[in-house]
Amino acid sequence: MSETKRWVQVTAVENIPLREGRSVQIGGHELALFNLAGRFLAVENRCPHRGGPLADGIVSGAMVVCPLHAWKIDLATGSVTNRQENQNCVKTFRTRVERGVIAVELGLACSEDGEPAAECLGSIAGESCIGQTTSSEV
Ligand code: FES
Numbered sequence: 521m522s523e524t525k526r527w528v529q530v531t532a533v534e535n536i537p538l539r540e541g542r543s544v545q546i547g548g549h550e551l552a553l554f555n556l557a558g559r560f561l562a563v564e565n566r567c568p569h570r571g572g573p574l575a576d577g578i579v580s581g582a583m584v585v586c587p588l589h590a591w592k593i594d595l596a597t598g599s600v601t602n603r604q605e606n607q608n609c610v611k612t613f614r615t616r617v618e619r620g621v622i623a624v625e626l627g628l629a630c631s632e633d634g635e636p637a638a639e640c641l642g643s644i645a646g647e648s649c650i651g652q653t654t655s656s657e658v
Contacts, residue, residue: 524627525625525626525627526547526625526626527616527623527624527625527626528546528547528623528624528625528626529621529622529623530544530546530551530553530562530621530622530623530624531544531553531621531622532620532621532622533555533560533617533620533621533622534620536553536554536555536560536622537555538555538557539554539555539556539557539579540554540555540579541553541554541555541574541575541576541577541579541584542575543565543573543575543576544562544565544624546624546626547626549564549613549626550564550565550566551563551564551565551613551624552564552565552573552574552575552584553575553615553622553624554575554579554584554595556579556582556595560615560617560622561582561595561596561612561615562612562613562614562615562624563584563593563595563598563610563611563612563613564610564611564613566610567586567588567591567593567610568591568593568600568608568609568610569586569588569589569591569600569603569608570588570589572586572587572588572589572591573587574586574593574610577593579595580592582594582595582596583595583601590602591603593610595612596612597609597612598610598611598612613625613626
């Protein structure tokens with residue numbers, strides 16, 4: 521098995537409300553996907569402090585405030601902005617929108633022949649690659 525980067529369709533843009541986050545399980549990753557006024561950003565859905573669910577945090581500008589202990593995470597860089605003593609970062613993922621669908625670039629395990637090993641993979645045009653959002657209202 522090796523790892524390769526693939527664009528994976530996640531959900532329609534209208535499923536992520538303005539200035540909110542939603543958690544998404546896809547390709548073995550749990551992501552937090554945010555809508556910053558039409559700009560979609562994705563980070564791993566796990567706060568570097570104690571694993572709080574960042575998708576449930578309050579969005580402030582280009583940051584999310586963790587719902588557990590209020591650490592602020594920069595959604596573009598993944599860095600913690602209000603704890604100078606903490607250099608931990610949250611993993612970030614590139615996103616793009618095509619035909620109203622948000623796609624995220626993921627590192628995914630592949631078999632020896634280069635075929636994706638997970639079931640939730642495919643091209644941006646495929647219909648079978650939509651991940652499952654797990655927060656309410658989606
Ligand atoms: S778990 Fe996020 S600030 Fe503590």
